Amino acid sequence: MAPGTNTSINRDQLGALITAGDGSALREFLEKLSTEERVYTILRLGREDIRKLFILLKPDYAAELMKEMPEPEMTGVVRSMPVADAAQIIDEMRSDRQADVLSGLDRNTTEAILNQMMSREVKMTRFLLSYPEDTAGGLMGVEYLNYNEHKTVLDVLLDLRQNGVRYSDYEVQYAYITGDDGTLCGVLKMRDLLFAAEDTRIDTLMLKKPVFVNATMPLDELSRFFDDHGFLGVPVVDGQGRLVGVIRRTAVKEASAKQANRIFLKLSGIVGGEELRSMPFFTRSGRRLGFLTMNIGLNLISASVVAVFQGTLEKWIALAIFLPIISDMSGCSGNQAVAVSIRELTLGLIKGGEFLRVLLKEAAVGLLNGIALGTFLGLVAWVWQGSAILGAVIGCALATNNLVAVCVGGLLPLFAKAIKLDPALVSGPLLTTITDMFGFFLALGSATMVLHYWPGLVK
Amino acid sequence: MAPGTNTSINRDQLGALITAGDGSALREFLEKLSTEERVYTILRLGREDIRKLFILLKPDYAAELMKEMPEPEMTGVVRSMPVADAAQIIDEMRSDRQADVLSGLDRNTTEAILNQMMSREVKMTRFLLSYPEDTAGGLMGVEYLNYNEHKTVLDVLLDLRQNGVRYSDYEVQYAYITGDDGTLCGVLKMRDLLFAAEDTRIDTLMLKKPVFVNATMPLDELSRFFDDHGFLGVPVVDGQGRLVGVIRRTAVKEASAKQANRIFLKLSGIVGGEELRSMPFFTRSGRRLGFLTMNIGLNLISASVVAVFQGTLEKWIALAIFLPIISDMSGCSGNQAVAVSIRELTLGLIKGGEFLRVLLKEAAVGLLNGIALGTFLGLVAWVWQGSAILGAVIGCALATNNLVAVCVGGLLPLFAKAIKLDPALVSGPLLTTITDMFGFFLALGSATMVLHYWPGLVK
Numbered sequence: 048m049a050p051g052t053n054t055s056i057n058r059d060q061l062g063a064l065i066t067a068g069d070g071s072a073l074r075e076f077l078e079k080l081s082t083e084e085r086v087y088t089i090l091r092l093g094r095e096d097i098r099k100l101f102i103l104l105k106p107d108y109a110a111e112l113m114k115e116m117p118e119p120e121m122t123g124v125v126r127s128m129p130v131a132d133a134a135q136i137i138d139e140m141r142s143d144r145q146a147d148v149l150s151g152l153d154r155n156t157t158e159a160i161l162n163q164m165m166s167r168e169v170k171m172t173r174f175l176l177s178y179p180e181d182t183a184g185g186l187m188g189v190e191y192l193n194y195n196e197h198k199t200v201l202d203v204l205l206d207l208r209q210n211g212v213r214y215s216d217y218e219v220q221y222a223y224i225t226g227d228d229g230t231l232c233g234v235l236k237m238r239d240l241l242f243a244a245e246d247t248r249i250d251t252l253m254l255k256k257p258v259f260v261n262a263t264m265p266l267d268e269l270s271r272f273f274d275d276h277g278f279l280g281v282p283v284v285d286g287q288g289r290l291v292g293v294i295r296r297t298a299v300k301e302a303s304a305k306q307a308n309r310i311f312l313k314l315s316g317i318v319g320g321e322e323l324r325s326m327p328f329f330t331r332s333g334r335r336l337g338f339l340t341m342n343i344g345l346n347l348i349s350a351s352v353v354a355v356f357q358g359t360l361e362k363w364i365a366l367a368i369f370l371p372i373i374s375d376m377s378g379c380s381g382n383q384a385v386a387v388s389i390r391e392l393t394l395g396l397i398k399g400g401e402f403l404r405v406l407l408k409e410a411a412v413g414l415l416n417g418i419a420l421g422t423f424l425g426l427v428a429w430v431w432q433g434s435a436i437l438g439a440v441i442g443c444a445l446a447t448n449n450l451v452a453v454c455v456g457g458l459l460p461l462f463a464k465a466i467k468l469d470p471a472l473v474s475g476p477l478l479t480t481i482t483d484m485f486g487f488f489l490a491l492g493s494a495t496m497v498l499h500y501w502p503g504l505v506k
Numbered sequence: 507m508a509p510g511t512n513t514s515i516n517r518d519q520l521g522a523l524i525t526a527g528d529g530s531a532l533r534e535f536l537e538k539l540s541t542e543e544r545v546y547t548i549l550r551l552g553r554e555d556i557r558k559l560f561i562l563l564k565p566d567y568a569a570e571l572m573k574e575m576p577e578p579e580m581t582g583v584v585r586s587m588p589v590a591d592a593a594q595i596i597d598e599m600r601s602d603r604q605a606d607v608l609s610g611l612d613r614n615t616t617e618a619i620l621n622q623m624m625s626r627e628v629k630m631t632r633f634l635l636s637y638p639e640d641t642a643g644g645l646m647g648v649e650y651l652n653y654n655e656h657k658t659v660l661d662v663l664l665d666l667r668q669n670g671v672r673y674s675d676y677e678v679q680y681a682y683i684t685g686d687d688g689t690l691c692g693v694l695k696m697r698d699l700l701f702a703a704e705d706t707r708i709d710t711l712m713l714k715k716p717v718f719v720n721a722t723m724p725l726d727e728l729s730r731f732f733d734d735h736g737f738l739g740v741p742v743v744d745g746q747g748r749l750v751g752v753i754r755r756t757a758v759k760e761a762s763a764k765q766a767n768r769i770f771l772k773l774s775g776i777v778g779g780e781e782l783r784s785m786p787f788f789t790r791s792g793r794r795l796g797f798l799t800m801n802i803g804l805n806l807i808s809a810s811v812v813a814v815f816q817g818t819l820e821k822w823i824a825l826a827i828f829l830p831i832i833s834d835m836s837g838c839s840g841n842q843a844v845a846v847s848i849r850e851l852t853l854g855l856i857k858g859g860e861f862l863r864v865l866l867k868e869a870a871v872g873l874l875n876g877i878a879l880g881t882f883l884g885l886v887a888w889v890w891q892g893s894a895i896l897g898a899v900i901g902c903a904l905a906t907n908n909l910v911a912v913c914v915g916g917l918l919p920l921f922a923k924a925i926k927l928d929p930a931l932v933s934g935p936l937l938t939t940i941t942d943m944f945g946f947f948l949a950l951g952s953a954t955m956v957l958h959y960w961p962g963l964v965k
């Protein structure tokens with residue numbers, strides 16, 4: 048039966064083929080599906096079957112198939128495979144993808160796989176793994192044409208003829224020309240070779256003073272660089288000006304998309320990389336629980352403020368209705384400011400030390416919106432509970448706490464960055480704790496004062 | 507004085523040049539700055555000065571400079587300009603960028619600008635604006651080479667010579683060949699023209715059955731398409747197979763990054779597009795307040811549950827300490843599930859109707875983590891307040907509510923999508939309201955039962 052669009056039938060057929068253990072039949076079946084249906088069907092198999100599937104396929108097709116899979120699934124499969132099989136598959140990938148897959152594994156597994164890979168590849172992959180992920184070094188590829196400046200047109204043509212197979216997945220519109228010490232000194236348009244005499248030295252043909260980026264250039268600058276320039280790729284050099292790789296425009300744009308997703312997941316409390324529902328149950332629940340445990344701890348700290356004022360609450364129970372509202376609303380306002388700061392940091396629109404600018408910009412918004420929200424909630428409390436003083440206490444607490452929340456929310460990502468913490472990870476939980484404590488203190492503290500000085504106002 | 511890296515000095519100099527009103531001096535000054543410093547300095551000017559700056563510059567350089575600016579700022583500047591100036595600048599942009607800028611404006615402004623633009627450009631831009639943003643039609647460009655299949659090599663060469671200037675910012679490695687009715691019938695590698703006789707018909711040189719995508723193909727499929735294929739661009743056809751544009755790999759990857767950022771901003775309560783602190787104050791505070799007002803309304807609904815149980819709270823005040831914790835923790839857990847669902851929807855890993863699969867996957871995680879968190883909070887409540895029954899009430903309420911929150915959080919984005927609401931926008935506020943109401947009801951309802959049946963247990 049031909050594969051159709053009914054996933055559960057496809058999954059059963061794929062399962063049967065895996066049990067039969069016939070690699071070429073599997074490939075034939077998978078190739079008939081659309082990419083979407085293929086990924087979808089594979090992810091509906093159990094982890095064990097997915098592992099078997101990739102071992103049964105020939106390494107080159109397995110590598111191709113992995114390219115289609117979401118990254119966390121790909122890493123999961125590689126992790127669960129025998130090292131020898133994993134090494135064979137990774138050997139078939141481009142160097143930047145190898146680094147992607149391996150950087151998701153723990154150190155020991157990475158080492159074990161690298162040890163089984165073919166020697167030429169390993170050196171390159173190790174080299175790429177040595178650069179931080181979101182820099183030019185971490186994003187560049189090492190599949191490019193590179194010739195010494197003293198070579199002639201004939202040398203290049205012979206090399207191309209000899210190594211044509213190996214170069215087949217390179218982008219070969221340009222070759223990068225280096226001096227004897229490896230420093231980048233020019234870029235050669237390959238089509239210029241066609242019109243030149245065979246004994247011409249390539250340094251007379253190349254474009255001198257080529258545009259390049261440093262291996263340490265961070266993602267936000269790279270992104271702006273490619274917004275600015277039309278290049279599809281540029282050479283990457285190390286601190287000594289030596290050519291170490293080529294970074295493609297697409298790699299940068301892809302990394303920006305990944306970064307945005309990581310930020311959104313972290314802010315939502317999904318920590319440790321992407322979670323997909325096809326991942327193993329204990330990985331999913333365990334990673335989520337880690338974040339929740341930190342939060343429950345922080346929540347207990349802010350609840351202790353309520354406990355301190357238990358006597359006040361006992362005398363004035365209506366306050367208890369409004370405490371969760373103050374907590375929730377201040378969290379909302381603060382999170383808006385966190386999001387704006389994280390975006391401005393990502394876009395490079397804000398520099399590390401600009402605390403004052405952020406503070407002033409946020410204070411203005413926080414004050415205006417705080418007054419609006421506080422007045423509204425105060426009036427509601429007054430009318431609903433029939434107590435003007437309750438309205439005043441709740442309204443003032445929300446207004447003030449909104450101002451505090453917005454300022455704290457705007458500044459936290461900057462502080463986090465300054466002390467080298469991940470702004471997306473720590474800003475949310477810290478914000479909630481600070482604003483909860485402060486909000487509870489404001490509401491219950493002022494209520495306590497009212498009860499002390501004007502007990503007659505509280506009915 | 508030469509521009510340096512001191513932003514406030516640069517800003518003052520730029521401001522002085524704007525007041526002087528000399529367009530070429532301005533350009534000279536700006537070109538000396540690095541891109542980063544240039545954007546940064548311009549954004550530190552007042553909105554009025556930015557507007558003047560872009561009017562003073564020649565339209566072609568103004569268009570180039572706008573490319574470097576963050577999108578919301580660019581839209582803001584265009585909106586505040588005289589229509590004639592805006593039209594001149596937009597005329598200098600590529601068609602896909604024109605559509606980007608104009609789609610950020612209201613209908614009337616867009617029409618006014620289009621009416622002042624040059625006729626050839628307008629038709630194309632109007633055409634691009636007719637496709638939804640995150641589809642192949644909305645992301646494609648219309649700058650490509652297109653020839654009728656009956657043309658000869660000579661026809662093409664003459665056209666290239668004649669229109670060389672206009673084609674200068676096209677990607678000209680390929681030309682797209684269409685039949686008399688406009689249907690795509692082939693792709694021509696431009697370099698194949700070099701080796702062919704001048705009277706050869708191009709339909710004998712072209713690659714037949716070219717790969718293409720439909721104008722309606724959504725972003726997630728496009729993203730997978732380019733993950734799968736090495737192409738830098740592919741032709742886009744309409745429902746009748748007619749060539750309507752060419753979509754570039756970079757445009758797709760850029761759109762993915764933008765989409766991820768929009769999701770993260772919406773989930774954080776930044777609604778209506780990106781907010782940057784250089785934007786006008788009332789735009790910033792107004793948009794934030796809109797989201798907050800909706801939230802305070804929803805919060806009052808959940809607070810009404812607490813109000814119903816005011817009598818219970820009065821008799822058992824310790825409960826008030828734990829209500830904000832239950833509310834906050836259930837929100838945390840639910841948001842994790844929301845994030846996973848939104849990611850799976852974006853990646854196309856989940857189909858609209860798969861409610862049951864999500865429910866089962868989430869229920870398992872919610873149950874396990876709920877038991878863990880409930881047990882922990884229950885024990886803390888017992889030890890802290892010295893009341894085992896308080897621990898039992900709070901612990902059970904959190905455990906149950908965690909299960910509910912995780913299931914609701916996982917399903918909400920799917921429901922939102924099914925009824926054509928934006929999952930990133932509505933899931934968060936609805937989740938909080940549902941889980942707060944349910945959590946308060948569980949804790950206070952069971953406390954009421956305890957007080958009714960075993961009043962002796964509560965000291």
